[in-house]
Structures are given as structure tokens and as C-alpha cells.
Amino acid sequence: MNRKYRAEKLFTGHEFLGEDWVLITNEVGKIIDTVPIHEAGESVVYYPGTLLPGFINAHCHLELSHLKGVIPRHTGLVDFLMGVLQHRNTDSLVIQEAIEKAEKEMILNGIVAVGDICNQTDTLLQKQKGRLKYHNFIETNAVLPAMAEKRFNNALEVYHQFSHTPYRNSIVPHAPYSVSSELFSMITSLPGNKRLCMHNQETQAENELFRTGKGDFQRLYDALGIQHSFGNLPVNSSLQQVLPHFKPESSLMLVHNLATHDDDIEWLLKKRPLEECETSFCICAGANLYISNQLPNIPMLSDSGIPLVIGTDSLASNDELNIYHELEIIHERFPAIPWEKLFKWATLNGAIALGMDNQLGSFDKGKTPGVVQVWGGKANRII
Ligand SMILES: [Zn+2]
Known part of the structure; x- marks a missing residue:
């Protein structure tokens, strides 16, 4: 099953996207897409802070x-x-x-x-x-x-x-x-x-x-x-x-x-x-x-x-x-x-x-770069 992530800020490896964007990966973290929230469907998980590639x-x-x-x-x-x-x-x-x-x-x-x-x-x-x-x-x-x-x-x-x-x-x-x-x-x-x-x-x-x-x-x-x-x-x-x-x-x-x-x-x-x-x-x-x-x-x-x-x-x-x-x-x-x-x-x-x-390095389709949350002065891997 795909996983969907939202955050205060999403850094794609190239640029920042705001709260109204959703990152979608498969169950092992391979990037499927980055889409506006109204196209993302259900089960979007929100993370405080910034999400970015490993x-x-x-x-x-x-x-x-x-x-x-x-x-x-x-x-x-x-x-x-x-x-x-x-x-x-x-x-x-x-x-x-x-x-x-x-x-x-x-x-x-x-x-x-x-x-x-x-x-x-x-x-x-x-x-x-x-x-x-x-x-x-x-x-x-x-x-x-x-x-x-x-x-x-x-x-x-x-x-x-x-x-x-x-x-x-x-x-x-x-x-x-x-x-x-x-x-x-x-x-x-x-x-x-x-x-x-x-x-x-x-x-x-x-x-x-x-x-x-x-x-x-x-x-x-x-x-x-x-x-x-x-x-x-x-x-x-x-x-x-x-x-x-x-x-x-x-x-x-x-x-x-x-x-x-x-x-x-x-x-x-x-x-x-x-x-x-x-x-x-x-x-x-x-x-x-x-x-x-x-x-x-x-x-x-x-x-x-x-x-x-x-x-x-x-x-x-x-x-x-x-x-x-x-x-x-x-x-x-x-x-x-x-x-x-x-x-x-x-x-x-x-x-x-x-x-x-x-x-690695960006949320471009097909990569498996890892997804990291930066929040409260710490970085940790989500997937
Ligand atoms: Zn050295």
C-alpha cells in the first residue's frame, strides 16, 4: 500500500513545497509522486516540521x-x-x-x-x-x-x-x-x-x-x-x-x-x-x-x-x-x-x-532516497 506524507514544508531536493503538497511513496519508500493535496485522496499523514530526502x-x-x-x-x-x-x-x-x-x-x-x-x-x-x-x-x-x-x-x-x-x-x-x-x-x-x-x-x-x-x-x-x-x-x-x-x-x-x-x-x-x-x-x-x-x-x-x-x-x-x-x-x-x-x-x-x-538525493519519481523529518532541532528517518 502507498504511503502519503504532508508536512509544514516539503523539501524535494530541489525546492520547498508548502503544506498543500503531498508526497506519495510505495511501502518501501520508492517515490511515486508529489501532488497537490486535492489530488492525494485519503490516508495522508501529517508531520510537523520539514520532510526531505535522506x-x-x-x-x-x-x-x-x-x-x-x-x-x-x-x-x-x-x-x-x-x-x-x-x-x-x-x-x-x-x-x-x-x-x-x-x-x-x-x-x-x-x-x-x-x-x-x-x-x-x-x-x-x-x-x-x-x-x-x-x-x-x-x-x-x-x-x-x-x-x-x-x-x-x-x-x-x-x-x-x-x-x-x-x-x-x-x-x-x-x-x-x-x-x-x-x-x-x-x-x-x-x-x-x-x-x-x-x-x-x-x-x-x-x-x-x-x-x-x-x-x-x-x-x-x-x-x-x-x-x-x-x-x-x-x-x-x-x-x-x-x-x-x-x-x-x-x-x-x-x-x-x-x-x-x-x-x-x-x-x-x-x-x-x-x-x-x-x-x-x-x-x-x-x-x-x-x-x-x-x-x-x-x-x-x-x-x-x-x-x-x-x-x-x-x-x-x-x-x-x-x-x-x-x-x-x-x-x-x-x-x-x-x-x-x-x-x-x-x-x-x-x-x-x-x-x-x-x-538518492531528491523526491523525483522512481528514486528511493529515504524520507527524513526535521523537527525540534532533530532529524530522523521516517522511511
Ligand atoms: Zn577528512
Whole structure:
């Protein structure tokens, strides 16, 4: 039997419809139609608040869930990264329990799909249960060119293991400051490896490293005993240096963008024109506040025309995995951004960025995107 839903506001993935519209799904949530109330017939159930498609968490690291509360707030990126390296390896039972709990939290908060960064196979068992949809971004890094092949082969091994899940996977570079040109080439030359993401300009120090070879990142390389060759490059930023590695036919999600400026956007739009290339900016507001107590210039990123998507990042740098609360953080700091935009970033745009918009992200006929109620400061899944 079909189910019929009405709410104060219905957000379709594209726009808001008012109280006089009714969403109709079949018994498992497949969208039949959205119709005016006088065409809906009987048995329409009314929900206070807003109904919208299931949220897409475009950037998470489920495998770091056991680090919740371990690394202090506001350390800045370099100390945060050193904290992750120091604490990430622990008892595998602790890791597995934290992964299961974190996934459950996402489901309860109305998240239906996740772009999940994987450095190893810790999340494999949980993902095989099929409770949430994932695109697995198998992440690799190696600053030294001599290490590129070994690290890439490790990533390939993880990639092959994830091919036994029902999800799509790709191998992605960690960040401009942790991946050599040699490793970039291996990643982007892998056949079929087209859905890419990268941590981008998470701190001003990243741009400084590429311009001068100096700055806060030096502490990280010193701690790792790495002699890097960044610096004195004829570019203004890390993004401008590494962008040519990405082929125009690959989709590219840039994550964080805290130190992304006007000239980076100009450069990006020139190298990857909107009508030819699929690019997105992923905003992880909660994690940015946790690590560096700063937010990116979200209005500027939004005005660029490049689609925005929303991620929670991991529990190492966030108190919860809750996309609705990420939107509340953005709304509080940038109240001029309308909710219609925010909801689109967290639903349809995220689904497109993960290549899942044929099923998720909007109430278009034939999709099964999940139906989420936002009411009283909370989001929860209706179907
Ligand atoms: Zn991340």
C-alpha cells in the first residue's frame, strides 16, 4: 500500500513545497509522486516540521570513530594530524565497536549514504552488512617519490578487498602536502578511477608550504623524518599546484577549503569549467571548528557556482556524525544563506557528488532516497 506524507514544508531536493503538497511513496519508500493535496485522496499523514530526502554525508572517516574525544580541540591541523598518527592504532575490538556505533548514529540522524575515506580495511565487516550506502574513497599518501609505488600497491590491495562490498570504490590522494607527483600520476592513471576527492587547503599553512617551503607543516615532516621538496613554486596555493594532476573527466570533491581564496576559484573554473567538469566543495564545518576554530568563506564558495556538499569528517574531529547539525552550524554563522540551499547541499548535491543521484538525493519519481523529518532541532528517518 502507498504511503502519503504532508508536512509544514516539503523539501524535494530541489525546492520547498508548502503544506498543500503531498508526497506519495510505495511501502518501501520508492517515490511515486508529489501532488497537490486535492489530488492525494485519503490516508495522508501529517508531520510537523520539514520532510526531505535522506541526508548524504559526503565526507567521513568511519575507521577513526574510536578517536572520539581523544585529540583536544583547537590544536590546529598539524597537531591534530600528529594526534591521529599517534592514536589511530589500537585494539581491533575497540575499533570495530566504535565503527558499528558511529554507523548507527548516522542512520538515526537521517543519513542514507556516505563518502567514506578508508586507509585500511577496518570498516569492511560493518559495510558488508549493507545498512548504509557508501562510496569508499581508498586514501593513499607518500611525500617521497621513492615511496609512491609501495604505497600505491598497498592502496590497490585495500581497493581489491573493498570490491567484495556492494559499493563503488576509488583510490584517492590524501592532500596536496602528502602526495608526490609520482603518486598523483599512479592514482589518476588507474583505469576507471574517476570519482576522486582530496583534503584541500585545510589551513593557510598548506599554501605557505607550497609558496615558501616553510611554515607549520615543517613540524610534521620533522616528526616523520621526511625531507620534503615543497616550496618556491610559481603558484599562489597548494590547489593551483596540484590541480593539473586531475583529469577533466574525473569528478573531484575538494574537502575543507578553509584557505581557498578568490584566485583559487578563478583558477579552478578556468581549469575545470562548470559545464565540462564535475567539481564540488565539501564543507565540514563541525570539524573545522573543532580543529582550528575557523570556517571557510562559505558564501564565497557558494557564489562560485561550484556545487557545495556537506560532510561530518570523522569523530576524531567532531562530537557527532549529524548532517543536520552541520547545517545548523553554517546557518548560525551565515544566516543569509537560505535553508533551501543548505538542504540541497546536504541531499541532491551530495548524491550527485557520490554518483548516487539515480537513487538518492531528491523526491523525483522512481528514486528511493529515504524520507527524513526535521523537527525540534532533530532529524530522523521516517522511511
Ligand atoms: Zn577528512
